[in-house]
Amino acid sequence: xxATAIAGDTLTRIARLNPAINAFTAILKxxxxxxxxxxxxxxxxxxxxxxxxxxPFAAKNLFDIAGxxxxxxxxxxxxxxxxxxxxxxxxxLEAADAVLVGALNIGEYAYxxxxxxxxxGDCRNPHDLSRMSGGSSxxxxxxxxxxxxxxxxxxxxxxxxxVPSSFCxxxxxxxxxxxxxxxxxxxFVASLDHVGPLARCARDLALAYDAMQGGDTDDPVCxxxxxxxxxxxxxxxxxxxxxxxxxxxxxxxxxxxxxTAIARVAAALGIKAEIELPEARRARAAAxxxxxxxxxxxxxxxLRQRARDLxxxxxxxxxxxxxIPAALVAKAQKFRRWYxxxxxxxxxxxxxxxxxxxxxxxxxxGQQTFVLDKVEMALRPNIGVYTQPISFIGLPVVAAPVPVDxxxxxxxxxxxxxxxxxxxxxxxxxxxxxVVAAPCPAHT
Amino acid sequence: xxxxxxxxxxxxxxATAGLLDLPIELAWKKAVKGxxxxxxxxxxxxAEFPLPDEAEPAPVFVA
Numbered sequence: 306x307x308a309t310a311i312a313g314d315t316l317t318r319i320a321r322l323n324p325a326i327n328a329f330t331a332i333l334k335x336x337x338x339x340x341x342x343x344x345x346x347x348x349x350x351x352x353x354x355x356x357x358x359x360x361p362f363a364a365k366n367l368f369d370i371a372g373x374x375x376x377x378x379x380x381x382x383x384x385x386x387x388x389x390x391x392x393x394x395x396x397x398l399e400a401a402d403a404v405l406v407g408a409l410n411i412g413e414y415a416y417x418x419x420x421x422x423x424x425x426g427d428c429r430n431p432h433d434l435s436r437m438s439g440g441s442s443x444x445x446x447x448x449x450x451x452x453x454x455x456x457x458x459x460x461x462x463x464x465x466x467x468v469p470s471s472f473c474x475x476x477x478x479x480x481x482x483x484x485x486x487x488x489x490x491x492x493f494v495a496s497l498d499h500v501g502p503l504a505r506c507a508r509d510l511a512l513a514y515d516a517m518q519g520g521d522t523d524d525p526v527c528x529x530x531x532x533x534x535x536x537x538x539x540x541x542x543x544x545x546x547x548x549x550x551x552x553x554x555x556x557x558x559x560x561x562x563x564x565t566a567i568a569r570v571a572a573a574l575g576i577k578a579e580i581e582l583p584e585a586r587r588a589r590a591a592a593x594x595x596x597x598x599x600x601x602x603x604x605x606x607x608l609r610q611r612a613r614d615l616x617x618x619x620x621x622x623x624x625x626x627x628x629i630p631a632a633l634v635a636k637a638q639k640f641r642r643w644y645x646x647x648x649x650x651x652x653x654x655x656x657x658x659x660x661x662x663x664x665x666x667x668x669x670x671g672q673q674t675f676v677l678d679k680v681e682m683a684l685r686p687n688i689g690v691y692t693q694p695i696s697f698i699g700l701p702v703v704a705a706p707v708p709v710d711x712x713x714x715x716x717x718x719x720x721x722x723x724x725x726x727x728x729x730x731x732x733x734x735x736x737x738x739x740v741v742a743a744p745c746p747a748h749t
Numbered sequence: 750x751x752x753x754x755x756x757x758x759x760x761x762x763x764a765t766a767g768l769l770d771l772p773i774e775l776a777w778k779k780a781v782k783g784x785x786x787x788x789x790x791x792x793x794x795x796a797e798f799p800l801p802d803e804a805e806p807a808p809v810f811v812a
Binding site: 590617624626628629633636638639641683 | 761762765766769770771772773774777780781782784785787788789791792794795796798800804805806807808
């Protein structure tokens with residue numbers, strides 16, 4: 306099938322399915338067809354093609370896309386001048402001959418776990434349109450889960466790839482902090498922001514990840530490490546890897562469907578051991594405080610001048626964040642170094658740790674509270690209780706979906722820094738047992 | 750770290766908003782206060798975690 310035919314089919318499918326899901330905020334028909342035609346021409350001439358030749362993908366709308374204002378899910382950013390250049394991650398996927406088809410919906414300024422957006426409309430879960438997609442990479446997850454595109458780009462600060470991957474039942478990769486370039490993305494929390502791919506299988510995650518690797522002088526945080534290709538070792542399997550379940554904080558409050566998912570993964574991998582990440586609860590709290598403070602600092606001028614143009618749910622959290630005493634933020638960063646050292650000691654004895662990605666499957670759109678560990682609490686800020694202690698110290702994580710009732714949920718496969726290969730190998734091995742898979746929504 | 754009482758928090762929010770030149774409409778105050786309460790409660794969980802003076806922060810600046 307030609308790249309042009311694939312792009313055309315993709316655009317037709319998006320036109321048919323997107324109105325119900327609301328995953329896209331911009332569709333780039335001319336650009337997609339032009340790229341696809343160029344690929345077909347190169348193929349006809351016998352020229353070299355990249356490893357993602359013809360693969361349609363879309364990017365969360367905090368990635369710069371040339372010619373579009375970078376919305377970052379906001380009303381205010383609609384007034385920005387169009388980006389003059391694509392984000393690094395977009396350019397690298399295009400260099401691998403993937404075909405960009407559009408920009409995707411997000412929770413405003415990425416300060417969101419639900420996928421709700423008062424400006425662009427809520428993104429909906431393709432498995433049940435009355436439920437949340439999760440966020441903030443809401444469109445990125447929903448577009449893949451709904452079969453609109455096979456690959457998307459998201460970002461993850463405290464869980465924004467892993468949470469929507471869980472709710473939408475797809476695979477997501479939050480790589481090691483600094484592994485993939487953030488250049489050309491609208492920021493949220495410089496201390497914690499990561500970018501990464503979402504896809505329907507571990508192989509596609511690996512292919513996208515490999516295409517995006519490499520240092521980038523446009524991103525001071527991007528590590529200048531040699532490219533360490535994962536795709537060639539993906540089918541090595543999980544045998545011989547030392548894998549444990551995360552206990553303690555990561556067991557407290559899980560809903561029955563998540564308990565089922567964890568049990569199935571543990572059985573498939575033969576996991577016998579459970580370990581505790583020391584002070585994970587405090588780690589989550591410190592991540593929360595750093596996020597609130599840095600996020601507020603970024604948006605301070607907007608809070609002063611344009612507060613009424615912000616989503617109230619985001620605005621009020623940002624205002625509160627601006628008031629956090631600096632001594633507490635400084636302490637959070639010191640605690641972060643302490644916690645990182647303790648967790649890396651654990652990785653001297655274990656290759657991977659498995660934990661839930663979310664406490665529950667996707668809640669109903671508009672739901673404001675839920676009961677976690679017998680305590681009723683606000684939903685929005687607390688969905689990330691299991692993801693935050695991990696991204697806090699930049700560990701690589703694959704979110705791998707387990708088809709359970711009522712809706713899929715994902716597990717986090719967590720590895721040591723720079724060992725994305727291990728997390729992806731385990732995800733692939735689980736796929737081969739059938740325990741993890743991205744289910745197709747019933748109505749598509 | 751002491752839990753601030755409700756009046757203290759109101760005064761703190763008003764004073765800080767003034768210093769930062771942050772407009773807070775009356776209708777927003779309850780939510781802002783609620784978020785700040787949660788944040789301070791979370792901060793209390795690590796604020797008194799014992800770390801030596803020599804403990805370095807996680808981010809490292811290179812000249």
